[in-house]
Amino acid sequence: MSETADTTDTDLDVNGMRRVPWRERAAHYVETSFRTPELATFLAWIRHRPGRTFTWGGEHWERSLTPKLHLPLATYQDLGLTVLPQHPKAQSEWARLAREGHEVWQVFAHGRYLGVIADGVYHSYQEIDRAHHVT
DSSP states (O other), X not given: OOTHHHHHSEEEOTTSOSEEEHHHHHHHXXXXXXXXXXXXXXXXXXXXXXXXXXXXXXEEEEEEEOTTTOOEEEEEGGGTEEEEEOOTXXXXXXXXXXXXXXXXXXXXXXXXXXXXXXXXEEEEHHHHHHHHHOO
């Protein structure tokens, strides 16, 4: 996705004053919805597929499987959000945790990494980057 999409796909904020980029809208939704006790219910729905659609965080999510590996994933089309489990064979720290038995999910907005859910706790990559840069 081009950088242009960050600035052209926008909405007005609640005051109708400022344009809000999709990335900021997606981050706000994730921050408010993924930091709740109901996150476990949402992840269970993705894993165990009691239906193809689900309303969570006030929004309509769709469940499907990745084409190649058939991993469960959930998509919220309006914000371009996707949540899917970490593939344990990938070469990353998150994959290592998944191989060790931790529950790890990646969160994307329009194909870009937004954050990770590790053992039921959401962490934005922005806060992870800040934590790694503190000396």
